[in-house]
Amino acid sequence: xxxxxxxxxxxxxxxxxxxxxxxxxxxxxxxxxxxxxxxxxxxxxxxxxxxxxxxxxxxxxxxxxxxxxxxxxxxxxxxxxxxxxxxxxxxxxxxxxxxxxxxxxxxxxxxxxxxxxxxxxxxxxxxxxxxxxxxxxxxxxxxxxxxxxxxxxxxxxxxxxxxxxxxxxxxxxxxxxxxxxxxxxxxxxxxxxxxxxxxxxxxxxxxxxxxxxxxxxxxxxxxxxxxxxxxxxxxxxxxxxxxxxxxxxxxxxxxxxxxxxxxxxxxxxxxxxxxxxxxxxxxxxxxxxxxxxxxxxxxxxxxxxxxxxxxxxxxxxxxxxxxxxxxxxxxxxxxxxxxxxxxxxxxxxxxxxxxxxxxxxxxxxxxxxxxxxxxxxxxxxxxxxxxxxxxxxxxxxxxxxxxxxxxxxxxxxxxxxxxxxxxxxxxxxxxxxxxxxxxxxxxxxxxxxxxxxxxxxxxxxxxxxxxxxxxxxxxxxxxxxxxxxxxxxxxxxxxxxxxxxxxxxxxxxxxxxxxxxxxxxxxxxxxxxxxxxxxxxxxxxxxxxxxxxxxxxxxxxxxxxxxxxxxx
Amino acid sequence: xxxxxxxxxxxxxxxxxxxxxxxxxxxxxxxxxxxxxxxxxxxxxxxxxxxxxxxxxxxxxxxxxxxxxxxxxxxxxxxxxx
Numbered sequence: 236x237x238x239x240x241x242x243x244x245x246x247x248x249x250x251x252x253x254x255x256x257x258x259x260x261x262x263x264x265x266x267x268x269x270x271x272x273x274x275x276x277x278x279x280x281x282x283x284x285x286x287x288x289x290x291x292x293x294x295x296x297x298x299x300x301x302x303x304x305x306x307x308x309x310x311x312x313x314x315x316x317x318x319x320x321x322x323x324x325x326x327x328x329x330x331x332x333x334x335x336x337x338x339x340x341x342x343x344x345x346x347x348x349x350x351x352x353x354x355x356x357x358x359x360x361x362x363x364x365x366x367x368x369x370x371x372x373x374x375x376x377x378x379x380x381x382x383x384x385x386x387x388x389x390x391x392x393x394x395x396x397x398x399x400x401x402x403x404x405x406x407x408x409x410x411x412x413x414x415x416x417x418x419x420x421x422x423x424x425x426x427x428x429x430x431x432x433x434x435x436x437x438x439x440x441x442x443x444x445x446x447x448x449x450x451x452x453x454x455x456x457x458x459x460x461x462x463x464x465x466x467x468x469x470x471x472x473x474x475x476x477x478x479x480x481x482x483x484x485x486x487x488x489x490x491x492x493x494x495x496x497x498x499x500x501x502x503x504x505x506x507x508x509x510x511x512x513x514x515x516x517x518x519x520x521x522x523x524x525x526x527x528x529x530x531x532x533x534x535x536x537x538x539x540x541x542x543x544x545x546x547x548x549x550x551x552x553x554x555x556x557x558x559x560x561x562x563x564x565x566x567x568x569x570x571x572x573x574x575x576x577x578x579x580x581x582x583x584x585x586x587x588x589x590x591x592x593x594x595x596x597x598x599x600x601x602x603x604x605x606x607x608x609x610x611x612x613x614x615x616x617x618x619x620x621x622x623x624x625x626x627x628x629x630x631x632x633x634x635x636x637x638x639x640x641x642x643x644x645x646x647x648x649x650x651x652x653x654x655x656x657x658x659x660x661x662x663x664x665x666x667x668x669x670x671x672x673x674x675x676x677x678x679x680x681x682x683x684x685x686x687x688x689x690x691x692x693x694x695x696x697x698x699x700x701x702x703x704x705x706x707x708x709x710x711x712x713x714x715x716x717x718x719x720x721x722x723x724x725x726x727x728x729x730x731x732x733x734x735x736x737x738x739x740x741x742x743x744x745x746x747x748x749x750x751x752x753x754x755x756x757x758x759x760x761x762x763x764x765x766x767x768x769x770x771x772x773x774x775x776x777x778x779x780x781x782x783x784x785x786x787x788x789x790x791x792x793x794x795x796x797x798x799x800x801x802x803x
Numbered sequence: 804x805x806x807x808x809x810x811x812x813x814x815x816x817x818x819x820x821x822x823x824x825x826x827x828x829x830x831x832x833x834x835x836x837x838x839x840x841x842x843x844x845x846x847x848x849x850x851x852x853x854x855x856x857x858x859x860x861x862x863x864x865x866x867x868x869x870x871x872x873x874x875x876x877x878x879x880x881x882x883x884x885x
Contacts, residue, residue, distance in 0.1 A: 267862065306865065306866075331869075333869070333870070352866075354864070354866035484862070484864065484865060486850075486852060487849055487853065488853055507844060507846060508846060511844075511846040511847070695845065756836055759872070760845070760872075
């Protein structure tokens with residue numbers, strides 16, 4: 236592993252790692268059950284250099300933006316490194332957004348170059364980026380068709396390999412490394428400015444606890460644009476000499492196959508997937524005889540007792556072989572983040588000998604602020620602050636200790652691109668307002684209990700701001716309607732059951748409910764309202780007739796509790 | 804009725820969903836949202852997709868499934884691949 240303290244930029248750190256580990260395997264790409272590509276660290280360099288030269292020839296230099304819209308694959312990491320090599324600001328964009336949503340974010344950040352896959356490129360109407368490098372273009376396709384003159388598109392694979400080597404562009408720690416959008420589902424874009432210092436510091440503190448090094452194989456299935464996979468599926472493993480495995484078609488059976496075949500040791504997942512993994516374990520258990528099930532229960536309890544103080548990997552594997560085999564037999568850690576983890580489920584995995592590392596973070600703080608250090612494992616909290624992270628609970632209730640979590644750390648972002656107003660809301664004299672409610676216990680563990688800002692995080696790790704999706708419910712027959720996060724309206728839940736709630740003032744509530752259901756049917760899963768709360772009084776509004784959310788929420792809290800929310 | 808008509812694909816889809824999730828799907832139509840109708844999440848939908856790919860002998864790339872939430876839309880994607 237390369238100590239990050241000696242480096243000033245991600246590009247510099249990775250450039251050295253690629254030389255240091257040149258004989259190791261950097262990337263393996265699996266397409267369904269076939270191995271499609273395998274790159275050593277040296278191959279990685281050879282793939283990235285012509286691309287960096289192409290960027291240089293296009294004029295990409297310090298501070299220019301290079302955006303990536305790609306599913307998880309080896310070219311994602313190669314392209315990202317080429318951009319960082321040229322001192323560019325990397326803009327990783329969620330490939331799961333719709334084409335128009337991606338175009339809106341690209342219009343917001345105006346990159347010089349976009350690197351993307353053909354299916355995504357095809358679904359971006361009105362795209363205007365000076366140079367687009369497109370992979371996986373079908374034979375005989377004319378890339379210039381239907382494009383405005385402002386966009387030149389080339390095949391990624393046609394990048395000339397006979398040009399001189401590219402020139403490395405050094406950056407300072409305080410320079411911007413990435414621009415990461417922490418919301419993208421419509422509404423106001425929040426482009427987080429993250430510096431090289433943010434990342435190098437985050438890498439330093441995370442590897443103190445969970446180093447990725449040569450011999451480790453990380454299975455990258457969370458989108459790499461997301462803060463978690465960016466760190467543990469790109470920067471972390473490459474700087475440490477580990478191997479990143481990508482899977483092109485994500486089907487449950489193929490995940491298991493890849494875990495086994497590539498002897499995966501680390502994986503980052505969202506709570507939704509942890510739940511699915513648990514279901515698989517249960518389904519397999521159900522097929523066994525009652526005696527076998529009892530024996531398994533006893534072994535689980537034995538393992539739990541023996542690993543109370545710390546994980547004991549080899550012992551757990553021997554005791555609970557069938558479960559470990561189902562995960563490939565080599566899994567050491569599951570990082571679980573992006574949303575809140577059900578504590579009983581996390582505990583169950585730990586008792587089975589598969590530590591689930593629970594942390595807490597947000598894009599505005601690079602990757603994570605707190606993490607459970609497994610020393611001992613505690614499913615009841617979001618862990619302790621990482622080295623160099625200070626947490627402060629502001630406006631704490633004297634009785635419960637609950638208040639808004641504020642954080643100060645070298646990993647805290649520099650602000651939102653072109654948005655002084657939202658930046659001023661988030662940053663106060665070096666402190667980041669997280670918008671989450673929680674308390675610190677006597678041992679310094681953070682416990683989260685609700686939202687101080689009106690938003691939800693889905694079990695898939697997506698941040699949803701109710702204001703952004705409210706327009707989808709315009710025209711629902713009622714007097715007034717506002718969408719809230721359930722945990723903002725009524726904090727104190729487990730944060731694993733958060734949902735969007737429509738607060739409605741209506742003479743005919745049944746008609747409104749029917750209309751909401753009908754609208755839901757036309758919306759993607761994560762934009763649907765799952766609760767209805769009827770409210771008899773007129774909503775407080777500003778002079779410009781915008782709903783005043785906080786006073787409305789306060790009035791509701793004073794009279795009702797979470798039981799007033801009807802499911803729809 | 805030809806075996807690859809959209810109706811036939813739809814009927815086979817419902818049969819696969821019924822087998823996978825042990826539910827009565829006979830009343831479901833092409834416009835029904837399978838997440839809602841079957842009460843499943845996106846991971847479970849991927850499990851159904853594996854069955855679908857095996858049954859129809861097709862490989863459906865992830866990007867073709869963007870925004871596909873109804874049986875009818877899924878049947879259309881399958882038909883394109885047959």
